[in-house]
Amino acid sequence: xxxxxxxxxxxxxALIGAVIGRRKAMASAGGDARELHSLPNYYGANVxxxxxxxxxxxxxxxxxxxxxxxxxxxxxxxxxxxxxxxxALNLLMADVRRVAGGLDLAVAxxxxxxxxxxxxxATDLRARLAEIGVAVGSEVDTVILEAAQxxxxxxxxxxxxxxxxxxxxxxxxxxxxxxxIDRTYRARNSVELAVLVLLIGASTIAxxxxxxxxxxxxxxxxxxxxxxxxxxxxxSTTWDPSFSGRGGASELGILPLLWGTLxxxxxxxxxSVPIGLFAAIYLSEYADKRFRGFAKPLLEVLAxxxxxxxxxxxxxxVGPLLRDAIASPLGLGNSASSVMTAGLVMGIMLxxxxxxxxxxxxxxxxxxxxxGSYGLGATQSETIRQVIVPAALPGIVGAILLAASRAIGExxxxxxxxxxxxxxxxxxxxxxxxxxxxIVSQLTGDTDFSSPETLVAFALGLTLFVITLGLNVxxxxxxxxxxxxxx
Amino acid sequence: MTIATADTPRSTPNAGSLxxxxxxxxxxxxxxxxxRLYGLIAVCTGILMLVLLMISILTAGLSAFRQTTxxxxxxLDAERLDPEGNRNPVEMASVTTFGYAPLLRDGLMQTIxxxxxxxxxxxxxxxxxxxxxxVAQLRATVLANPELVGQxxxxxxxxxxxxxxxxxxxxxxxxxxxxxxxxPEQLRLxxxxxxxxxxxxxxxxxxxxxxxxxxxxxxAAGLGVAILGSFYMMLVVLVLSLPxxxxxSIYLEEFAPQNRFTDLIEVNISNLAAVPSIVFGILGLxxxxxxxxxxxxxxxxxxxxxxxxxxxxxIIATRAALKAVPPSIxxxxxGIGASKMQAVFHHVLPLAMPGILTGTIIGLAQALGETAxxxxxxxxxxxxxxxxxxxxxxxxxPATALPVQVYNFTQRSDPAFVERASGAIIVLLIFLLxxxxxxxxxxxxxxxxx
Numbered sequence: 001x002x003x004x005x006x007x008x009x010x011x012x013x014a015l016i017g018a019v020i021g022r023r024k025a026m027a028s029a030g031g032d033a034r035e036l037h038s039l040p041n042y043y044g045a046n047v048x049x050x051x052x053x054x055x056x057x058x059x060x061x062x063x064x065x066x067x068x069x070x071x072x073x074x075x076x077x078x079x080x081x082x083x084x085x086x087x088a089l090n091l092l093m094a095d096v097r098r099v100a101g102g103l104d105l106a107v108a109x110x111x112x113x114x115x116x117x118x119x120x121x122a123t124d125l126r127a128r129l130a131e132i133g134v135a136v137g138s139e140v141d142t143v144i145l146e147a148a149q150x151x152x153x154x155x156x157x158x159x160x161x162x163x164x165x166x167x168x169x170x171x172x173x174x175x176x177x178x179x180x181i182d183r184t185y186r187a188r189n190s191v192e193l194a195v196l197v198l199l200i201g202a203s204t205i206a207x208x209x210x211x212x213x214x215x216x217x218x219x220x221x222x223x224x225x226x227x228x229x230x231x232x233x234x235x236s237t238t239w240d241p242s243f244s245g246r247g248g249a250s251e252l253g254i255l256p257l258l259w260g261t262l263x264x265x266x267x268x269x270x271x272s273v274p275i276g277l278f279a280a281i282y283l284s285e286y287a288d289k290r291f292r293g294f295a296k297p298l299l300e301v302l303a304x305x306x307x308x309x310x311x312x313x314x315x316x317x318v319g320p321l322l323r324d325a326i327a328s329p330l331g332l333g334n335s336a337s338s339v340m341t342a343g344l345v346m347g348i349m350l351x352x353x354x355x356x357x358x359x360x361x362x363x364x365x366x367x368x369x370x371x372g373s374y375g376l377g378a379t380q381s382e383t384i385r386q387v388i389v390p391a392a393l394p395g396i397v398g399a400i401l402l403a404a405s406r407a408i409g410e411x412x413x414x415x416x417x418x419x420x421x422x423x424x425x426x427x428x429x430x431x432x433x434x435x436x437x438x439i440v441s442q443l444t445g446d447t448d449f450s451s452p453e454t455l456v457a458f459a460l461g462l463t464l465f466v467i468t469l470g471l472n473v474x475x476x477x478x479x480x481x482x483x484x485x486x487x
Numbered sequence: 488m489t490i491a492t493a494d495t496p497r498s499t500p501n502a503g504s505l506x507x508x509x510x511x512x513x514x515x516x517x518x519x520x521x522x523r524l525y526g527l528i529a530v531c532t533g534i535l536m537l538v539l540l541m542i543s544i545l546t547a548g549l550s551a552f553r554q555t556t557x558x559x560x561x562x563l564d565a566e567r568l569d570p571e572g573n574r575n576p577v578e579m580a581s582v583t584t585f586g587y588a589p590l591l592r593d594g595l596m597q598t599i600x601x602x603x604x605x606x607x608x609x610x611x612x613x614x615x616x617x618x619x620x621x622v623a624q625l626r627a628t629v630l631a632n633p634e635l636v637g638q639x640x641x642x643x644x645x646x647x648x649x650x651x652x653x654x655x656x657x658x659x660x661x662x663x664x665x666x667x668x669x670x671p672e673q674l675r676l677x678x679x680x681x682x683x684x685x686x687x688x689x690x691x692x693x694x695x696x697x698x699x700x701x702x703x704x705x706x707a708a709g710l711g712v713a714i715l716g717s718f719y720m721m722l723v724v725l726v727l728s729l730p731x732x733x734x735x736s737i738y739l740e741e742f743a744p745q746n747r748f749t750d751l752i753e754v755n756i757s758n759l760a761a762v763p764s765i766v767f768g769i770l771g772l773x774x775x776x777x778x779x780x781x782x783x784x785x786x787x788x789x790x791x792x793x794x795x796x797x798x799x800x801x802i803i804a805t806r807a808a809l810k811a812v813p814p815s816i817x818x819x820x821x822g823i824g825a826s827k828m829q830a831v832f833h834h835v836l837p838l839a840m841p842g843i844l845t846g847t848i849i850g851l852a853q854a855l856g857e858t859a860x861x862x863x864x865x866x867x868x869x870x871x872x873x874x875x876x877x878x879x880x881x882x883x884x885p886a887t888a889l890p891v892q893v894y895n896f897t898q899r900s901d902p903a904f905v906e907r908a909s910g911a912i913i914v915l916l917i918f919l920l921x922x923x924x925x926x927x928x929x930x931x932x933x934x935x936x937x
Binding site for chain 1: 515516518519522523525526527528529530532533534536537539540543544547730731732734735737738739742743751752755756757758759761762763764765766767768769770772773774777778779780795798799802826828852853855856857858859862863865867890893894897905908909912915916919923
């Protein structure tokens with residue numbers, strides 16, 4: 001039975017169970033729902049739940065494990081002489097899967113009978129598979145065919161076992177719960193417990209995601225450091241990967257990338273912090289209601305615009321403008337993509353981020369502090385500069401740190417606006433590159449997950465993750481401390 | 488303590504009346520004005536940047552929605568297109584685009600002649616007026632309507648990218664001098680065709696519906712596959728992130744005890760909201776593609792990655808919405824004998840629904856514009872085939888996404904792709920605008936204040 005039909009039969013069984021469960025409960029109470037411990041529907045739901053939940057869990061685990069186990073068994077019967085290394089074995093297994101899938105398809109379409117498929121000869125198989133639309137890369141040889149036949153046998157056996165186990169499980173749940181139903185059975189508590197488990201399960205996904213992020217990068221990073229010395233990675237000032245596959249000649253130092261990242265982030269902060277901060281002060285302290293109601297949403301639109309839009313803006317407008325108006329006349333460079341381009345555009349992107357965070361923080365400063373300052377005869381700007389901003393400073397610092405972490409992790413603006421040349425330079429009109437740009441360039445296109453040139457992307461990603469995580473934790477800590485101060 | 492008396496000498500003699508500001512007050516007031524002005528300038532700079540951004544994208548991209556086409560009468564030679572003579576589309580499919588190219592060229596020459604336009608351009612240069620894509624277009628039309636064979640039919644074909652650019656002002660006689668792909672004579676011929684009413688510029692539906700085209704045919708590039716791919720991903724994100732996000736928020740807001748486990752979840756959620764998006768791409772590549780073996784470029788993988796990114800947004804919004812439901816509602820439900828679970832699911836959740844939906848739409852809008860993680864899971868691939876319907880396994884077919892298609896266009900050398908990229912952004916922004924308006928509408932319409 002295919003997984004879809006299994007699902008359908010589980011669902012049908014659950015539905016029948018729900019109806020029967022409800023009936024049995026009502027019957028046990030003599031038709032009067034008030035005699036029951038729980039509302040009648042809970043008895044039905046309880047049956048349905050115990051029919052579906054265990055069966056679905058086992059089905060999901062089975063679907064993940066079955067291909068892994070079968071591949072292992074099949075790979076072990078392939079003679080060692082048929083392949084040189086792990087990569088070749090992978091390719092071979094892909095062919096095995098395709099041939100096995102093709103044979104299954106041929107049987108399903110009636111092009112071959114089950115017996116013919118079982119006895120199929122290697123000679124004309126490729127052509128016959130091509131007829132039904134399955135493309136096999138190379139001519140099918142006997143090793144692949146044998147493995148494919150073995151694969152089909154194991155797969156069909158496992159499918160059968162799966163169907164039997166799942167159906168038995170569902171039926172067992174059905175019989176067990178229905179047999180327990182009687183007037184005093186606490187069906188609601190049982191259903192609510194299951195729902196609570198579901199809710200807890202949903203909220204642990206956040207933990208699983210973080211765990212997945214760390215693990216996926218940690219493993220590949222360790223692989224990378226086995227092939228490439230960590231000290232070179234962290235302290236070398238050259239980034240010069242050779243094209244993948246050649247190996248050995250690559251220099252993969254992170255410093256030029258970090259320099260570009262930090263330089264661009266610095267410029268972005270120099271743009272966004274003053275503008276964002278002054279905008280927040282103006283909007284929260286000076287602006288009348290009408291102006292605020294019109295300007296604040298407009299600024300927030302900037303935050304809702306996807307970063308690819310900013311990237312295109314940098315590429316087609318800001319870059320050429322800066323080059324023609326400033327860089328070329330001053331002899332500072334001829335590149336449209338530069339640190340300045342990416343930094344300016346990223347600064348624009350961060351304005352609403354800084355301003356809305358600072359706005360919240362300034363509004364949290366108690367009115368009494370303002371009143372006290374006005375009472376002493378200070379003007380509004382003196383109050384802001386000497387009372388409100390110092391009082392809000394920790395929060396503002398937190399906001400700036402969050403903005404910095406955004407800037408460091410930003411990808412599309414730098415991919416389109418900063419360039420791809422890894423260099424350490426102080427001229428902001430030169431093209432430089434960042435950690436995120438290199439992650440993208442090393443992981444797109446043809447990748448070979450055994451070469452350091454590809455694996456370095458995971459080390460870069462982990463570094464980026466650690467830096468941004470550190471900034472976020474620090475910023476959240478500062479902001480929280482600050483909030484507590486005034487609550 | 489001494490008491491200051493009236494005749495104690497003042498440190499600063501009172502120069503004038505209260506009505507007249509002294510020098511120091513004037514200075515302080517001027518400073519106040521300046522400070523205020525800085526604030527105003529900052530706000531206006533922000534808004535100005537928004538306006539500049541929009542103008543820049545609109546001026547570059549609006550022309551993508553118009554397309555120059557040429558009307559040609561093509562004699563569909565039966566002998567060449569249907570050698571068997573039975574009008575069977577399956578057999579006619581054996582004639583490749585190479586069989587159609589000469590017909591189209593003949594048609595163009597005859598059309599020009601019939602319009603009475605004289606030109607001394609060689610035939611090859613004249614044929615360059617129309618897009619290479621139009622041959623495939625013609626073949627598709629004929630295969631769809633085999634009865635046309637043998638007739639001379641008027642066909643509306645795409646003009647080539649440079650001709651299209653000429654009518655949009657991107658290509659001029661001066662630039663054509665320097666361009667090896669087009670000559671001023673060809674432009675003159677195009678103008679003559681326009682005067683004859685054969686060449687016109689109209690709304691470009693193909694840009695929205697057609698699939699991507701190769702990097703030498705910008706005039707034929709469309710967003711069909713990208714829009715469909717983005718739509719599939721949004722489906723996956725909605726189906727997964729709304730139930731999971733709401734379930735997680737209900738637990739954290741209504742049931743979770745104050746302990747370390749709850750703290751761990753909370754810290755994780757707030758951190759995930761700030762993790763750079765590209766890191767989620769690495770996660771998707773390592774877990775969903777390399778470990779779980781899902782196909783590259785598939786909307787299902789993109790949807791899963793975007794779900795993980797959207798979850799924190801939805802959880803934060805949902806928790807705020809749940810928190811806004813006053814405790815009296817819960818108390819009343821508990822008071823008449825509802826269980827805690829019943830109070831939450833029957834009373835609190837329905838009241839929080841508008842807020843939850845608003846948060847979900849905003850989360851989806853964010854996910855729709857996200858590019859970086861999709862680059863890593865192979866959605867930059869060149870995809871010309873539309874994915875199947877979701878129930879036919881279309882979620883596992885290769886597709887692209889709108890923002891990735893923009894990136895893809897920017898990586899091509901032909902300047903006409905700048906227009907296509909900006910046009911794609913306009914489409915993306917229109918979708919975002921619609922989603923955000925829907926969120927605002929929901930909030931206005933259903934928001935309750937207690």
